[in-house]
Amino acid sequence: MVQTKDTREVRKGEELDVGKIEPFLRNEVANLPDEELEVRQFGAGHSNLTYELTIGDWEAVLRRPPMGPVAPKAHDMEREYQVLKAIHPVFPLAPKPYVFEKGDLLGRPFFVMERRHGLTFDTKFPDGIEQTAELGRTLSDTMVDRLVELHAIDYTTTDLKNMVKPEGFMERQIHGWIKRYEKARTDDVVSGERLKKWLVDHIPVSDQASIIHYDYKLNNAMFDEQANMVGLFDWEMTTVGDPLADLGAAMSYWIEKDDPELLKTGLGKKPLTVYEGFYTRDEFIEAYAARSGRDLTNINVYVTFAYFKLAGIIQQIYYRYKNGQTNDPRFASMNVFVNNLIKHAEETAGL
CATH class of the missing domain: 3.30.200.20 (Phosphorylase Kinase; domain 1)
Incomplete structure (x- = not known):
């Protein structure tokens, strides 16, 4: 083999x-x-x-x-x-x-x-691939284009129409993740009460519905040597809902060079998006708006929620570690990352 x-x-x-x-x-x-x-x-x-x-x-x-x-x-x-x-x-x-x-x-x-084969870009460039600003820009462009392409698909032509309920999506998401966070909370993470109240007070109302990957990040994609995407993985969270929630979630993973150090390293080594040429979050959002034609006036709410949702996901993992359900040493200090995500979400919300 x-x-x-x-x-x-x-x-x-x-x-x-x-x-x-x-x-x-x-x-x-x-x-x-x-x-x-x-x-x-x-x-x-x-x-x-x-x-x-x-x-x-x-x-x-x-x-x-x-x-x-x-x-x-x-x-x-x-x-x-x-x-x-x-x-x-x-x-x-x-x-x-x-x-x-x-x-x-x-x-x-x-x-x-x-099984798909190709190049993955996570915390280091693949062997034989030179780090250049042009490559960073091309990968960023590809990520935007494929997200726009996914959101443009008519989900009613697929069997997803029998599996989903897009109405009231963001209201269910915000209240649901607040409950999940509270259920998984341990005594070494913050309660996030101010943030939770802000999110409930700012639930977006949208009639947009599209297929959303909802875990869309660079290291869930695979590319060829010309930076064309050849695979997209981890569809566990996929549903039909507000496409801007998908964009917000993508931005919670899209780290840039000026972010706080603990945000850059919360899941380990810094992701490659901190390098020269990669879009900033604002550039990614602007490119998505231009190519999709969607109104992104309230994108700040979606990004704020995405940081809170990510904190909830990480806390569920940390909860399993703290309760002895897994002994993976990577999870030992994830409570620190959860606290920093809550803080960053509060700053994004202007609290």
């Missing part, structure tokens, strides 16, 4: 039962080679567990929830599988899903999808 640099040996305690997975695949996927199944793990990501499956020259990706208890409605593998089935035909950057297993086999549900 050729070992790719984006995978690693499976972490202890997160192994898959190959003896169960291989016969399942042979029963569900046609024309697999005769070689044995080999499994490696993708090292990136802080939530779901993702594995590379290889049988001879056949490759796929298996995605399953994290170990231990998970938050209600989180890590819904069947929903993500159905979302990919609906979106892949109209937006081929979404990987094709192969098969879903409801949990009888491994005790946890999982799905298997196609």
